[in-house]
Amino acid sequence: MSGGSKGGATVKARAEIALNDEFLRKAVRFTTERLRNGKKKASDEQGNWEQWRERGRAIRLHTIAHLDYYLNLFVDNARANGVHIHFAATAAEAVEISLDIARRCGARSVVKSKSMVSEELHLNQALEGIGVEAIESDLGEYIIQLAGEMPSHIVIPAIHKNRYQIAELLSREAGYELPPDTTALAGFVRKKLREKFLEADIGMTGCNFAIAETGSMVLFENEGNARMVSTIPRTQITLMGMERIIPSWSDLEVMATLLPRSATGQKLTMYMSGITGPRRSADADGPDEMHMIIVDNGRSLQLGDPEFQELLNCIRCGACLNACPVYRHIGGHSYGSTYSGPIGAVLTPSLNANVAEWDDIANASTLCGACYEACPVKIPLHDMLVYLRRRKVEDGHGSKLEGLGMGGFAAIMGSSRRLGGMLRLGKTGQRLLLRDGFIKSRLGPLKGWNAYRVTPALPKQSFRDRWPTLEQELRAGLQEMDASVSERLERRLQERTRKDSHGTDSADNSQLNRVRDKQWEGGGGHE
Template sequence: MSVKPAMPLKERMKHAIADETLIEAVKKTTDRLEGGKLASSEALGNWQEWREQGSRIRSHVVQHLDYYLGQLIQNVKKRGGHVHIADTAEHAVQIFLDITKQKNAKSVLKSKSMVSEEVHLNKALEEIGVKVLESDLGEYIIQLFGEAPSHIIIPAIHKNRYQIADKFSAISGEQISEDTPTLTAFARRKLRQEFLEADIGVSGCNFAIAESGSIVMFTNEGNGRMVTTLPPVHVAFMGMERLLPSFEDLETFVNLLPRSATGQKITSYVSVINGPRKEEDLDGAQEFHLIIVDNGRSNILGDDEFQEVLNCIRCGACLNVCPVYRHIGGHAYGDVYPGPIGAVITPLLRDDMKVWGDLPYASSLCGACTDACPVKIPLHDMLVHLRARKVKLGLTPGWERMAFRMYRGSFANPGRYRLSMRAAKLMVPFMAKDGYIEKGPLHMLGWTNARHFPSPAPQSFREKWAQLSAELEGPKGGDSK
């Protein structure tokens, strides 16, 4: 699917940084999430061992993905479910549209699903006149605002309760208080009837269990279970890599995922869905469809530099510690997945470095994302590899390529290096003020507009070293006294 952001990354960042409400809301929530993660992981104990185990399981699955996908598909069908393989985003959407036509569906109710966001399902349904409504509270809020999720786990992280109360008041025609219980109660009243009337329920899939053909959902709201049991048809969207071999392996992620995502020991609901309703069942969908989405993932398989990114369990922990995300929020990344994981996976999934090649530069390379990742994905290394890929493709600006050629030419020759250092020193008095360079030069403005850059010392290290050496050697010639 051809996707292109409305404006360049730097412009998107400028808009985000100017939004003080966004910055305050994001900082407050990410502080809470990261604090909760640290406390709950410490309480679990042996956190690094849990991470190692999670990494081993996910790497094993990705390395043997064809086997486990085959096993999953076979077992879902044994349980009476339908399985669809979607090579692209357009294919995934078309499969779903075909299901809605077959069922003559007029309304679709969704639980949280990042893959459905990735393929832009809502837009496609709206274009054919099918009513689509998000039932997750955060997703419902941003749908009312006409926005995309700003965080993998907390879609409306960038909104405060006063903005939400204003929006709820506008759609209800009555004044809604900004306290959380009132806001939640309003959303519950609005959505309750929708659960009973929806023709199709849509969910995501945190993990699929290959040995049983089950899908597992981690949720904190009852909407997930209602969406998957009340409508007559349930359709689950699943990224092709979101597999675990067995329920024994699931135990590891029951501990890793909630702690990394929200700081909880366990989410409010861990739901296991085993296909459509059986005769003896009291509830459940009459028909179950699993749409397994590739959409660029198979291109990452076998890539030594990037295959590990498919280990991601979409917990959002890397977002919560990233200094860039905490200052610009999620929308500045321009696509579905924000933060460090988005900066890595978006250029790979979209397979378009010309459009998305700037995202790996939205990072300080501090490595906090790698430390936070519960399955030990080396995200900061991957960001460097993507930058290198962009350079190799010749997609960096002409001035940058020229600057590095000059840099190489200077540093490869001692004489040219000394000459360039002297030339730079001559320019300092025209740029420096009180020991700092505050303006430029040229593309240094991106740094000096926001920070003070220390001006070079009056005497370089090499000059100082030569002076000290001369002093230690003493005067040449004659007897010393």
């Protein structure tokens, strides 16, 4: 399986490049801040946000737990509506099917609206390879396509470009100089792409949700390009991850409440379109022929995996990116894959089943849990990052020195007498290295740590020294832990440790837990 383009360097190296780019850093921070505040405002305004998240999670859990049933139902209904359904187990198969359709239609150009699956497949290069022009029509995607780059944010793909760079790119395309003015630049793209929409033989879209009971597909967007792509060309191809299903239109109300608010803070995107089959014979627009390619490409590896199955609940809103302190610092390109941020850090190795190759992106996280808090369907991403690190170590990809260090740490921390002795020893020994209250030396074991930071001097009075006093203060004045926090922690602890699940939980939770049990019984064998 293709591992995606990793750029041949580590997250650290790519992050250094990103950190050196002053504009990028500011732009990412500004954008994520704007989106995060928008989400907060929109979810506060909506009210009962926890209950909405819980319902969103329940619907996704239920659908994924019975994905075979709902996918079959969707496929049967979509076929009855006149859609040509194709199954692709791998990226290569999905590409092959797309190229077959493009050749058959004698296509010269394909206009595309945003599709993360298409990015997974690297489909544009494949189309160019058979002489078919592939045009991204989402404004941001169009810009980065001209620049020959990858999206750096799932919702705002050209977050890393300023308008001067964009004006330069578009001027080259126009053949005359465009001013670095947003309205003028967008105006040029509108005119240019209008021609492309009307000329194109094939329109290609992604799919936000697929409604099993009626065989319909749903697209959320603000620009109107997805509507163009699915209305004007004679042939439509929709790429759909096999887990995009929800049972009914009624369930769409929950997804439509969660997705736009979490992505951009909107009550609803400017357009939400439900497409049910190709044009009816009496209609004067809409595609004559509609194809849907249902893509696995590593998704089924997460099915039945107790630690990662919930990844399939993801609705691709990008809220975890905006919430993540690491993403906000280093930007999307540092992750080196189609999906960035916390979701990308977990999804990429899971889709590719190659933990070792992507080991560094699981470490590009502080495990602070902000991603879980932001997730509208409550995917425990920070837990998954820990599982990923554990698997990496279990697979023998941990650092030997780190293992040795951790062994020493355990030996010292395991005995309070030994720890006390070490601290006293350190207080004396550090005098050799101390400069202005900091240790900057990169000698011996301090090399890795101090390459990026300085170690503070050991304090005159250590935490352990102060503990007896602190303990008294705490016991006197300790407030009860916030009830909701402690309840959540308790609940999650129970969920994660419960082996016998045929108890009071919902059908889908117990289904998932049964899967977990089964997996444990079988020795946790994931591929």
